Amino acid sequence: DTGVSQNPRHKITKRGQNVTFRCDPISEHNRLYWYRQTLGQGPEFLTYFQNEAQLEKSRLLSDRFSAERPKGSFSTLEIQRTEQGDSAMYLCASSLTGTQYFGPGTRLTVL
Amino acid sequence: AQRVTQPEKLLSVFKGAPVELKCNYSYSGSPELFWYVQYSRQRLQLLLRHISRESIKGFTADLNKGETSFHLKKPFAQEEDSAMYYCALSADTNAGKSTFGDGTTLTVKP
16 A cells, blocks of 8 residues: 555553654655644644755644654654544645645544 | 535445435645545545546546535436445645545445
């Protein structure tokens, strides 16, 4: 499968713990995006990379959230000191020409 | 600020009937508009984008800048069209960051 992959697919954690998600984009895509989706809503933009540079961050991305794309390939999204409000689906997408290709998402549940 | 509104959360039609999923947007510049679809247990995928002016799976969408709308239409709905549909706006084609609406669940009844 040469599509966008995300790991893990599901994560259950206790409030206050740190979690890290990984996204592997389509190999030739230079742009990578993170979105968050809660029940009944559309995806909300979190942050965006072009190659290894993080070019834009949403106000939604508090200082507990950090994202990296160290070699311009895969990306990680870390959430520190998780809160129940962080429970959501976290989506990754990649693109080369503007059309975004989405991964299956990581569903986070914070107890 | 960018905003996308999909006024209908749920839409139900019978097979063979026409279907229109509404999308209105707010943006001061010249946006690029997209429709994404998510079938049951599948990932979000692009259905069509306005600059390509294609018809995908019988669906079309016309960008109306005067009414700031980008409604999705299909003359004869099929049961396999049942899915969640999201309208999205991108202010910068090169960056591609998108603002999504909250989606419309389309159910096509036999």
